[in-house]
């Protein structure tokens with residue numbers, strides 16, 4: 455069996471795990487890795503067309519490409535109302551826990567964090583107010599994305615921050631960790647390791663949204679990406695993300711193995727007759743001592759959450 459196919463964006467960029475400095479990536483190495491994974495001629499053509507300097511992929515070009523790709527991803531998040539979706543769970547979570555910050559892992563251009571900040575500011579002083587004093591922080595390894603996220607937040611005077619950092623190695627705690635479209639990038643043992651690292655970094659709770667795998671997800675992703683995305687890398691990776699999305703059982707098993715001190719459940723985990731109506735699911739975790747209060751605080755929304763265990 456060849457190793458599994460991965461997103462092009464996972465291959466064309468690399469970081470030193472300690473310093474997070476960018477490492478040079480040779481185009482030939484990427485093409486060889488793709489051939490080994492049998493990723494096909496279309497993917498190879500996309501990478502072959504990327505500019506290089508002496509065989510090393512051109513960093514400035516990649517930075518600009520990643521910003522464009524993530525702007526397209528923002529469109530998907532807007533379409534799926536990812537801000538509202540997250541807030542439904544986040545608001546009760548903050549109410550019952552002692553969390554002082556929300557950390558978005560792999561924030562990209564920070565759409566969700568910026569949406570939360572804008573929503574919180576507009577709701578202040580009304581009956582919809584939430585999260586007073588809670589820090590909203592987006593973390594990503596990618597400096598180009600973080601710089602753009604910060605710029606966009608400044609344009610709108612939003613009360614949130616972005617940092618080039620490993621989200622699980624922050625000095626500050628405790629936090630609610632969130633993410634969207636990130637968790638399927640971790641495979642095998644690395645998936646449980648994420649939940650371990652998160653618990654060790656002082657997580658009070660977590661809400662990780664990702665595409666829900668179903669018979670319709672790859673087809674839906676294909677149609678959506680062809681219709682709405684312009685970058686060839688986005689179109690390729692978008693469909694592969696739907697193919698690689700983790701089933702609920704995989705997420706829960708990894709989460710429980712990695713962080714036995716927390717309890718976990720799936721939100722919107724059921725794959726109904728027409729899965730196109732609920733295309734995202736989330737693995738939700740909370741420290742044992744907050745589990746009952748969180749369930750209670752969810753109210754009728756609790757019907758969309760499986761058993762916390």
Ligand SMILES: C[S@@+](CC[C@H](N)C(=O)[O-])C[C@H]1O[C@@H](n2cnc3c(N)ncnc32)[C@H](O)[C@@H]1O
Nearest residue numbers: 527560561562593594595596619620621634635
């Ligand atoms: C698919 S992209 C981001 C998608 C983004 N959430 C969105 O919706 O636009 C995944 C990102 O996760 C980042 N990442 C992965 N693990 C991380 C970690 N432990 N800390 C910070 N960033 C991380 C990568 O640098 C990459 O930019």
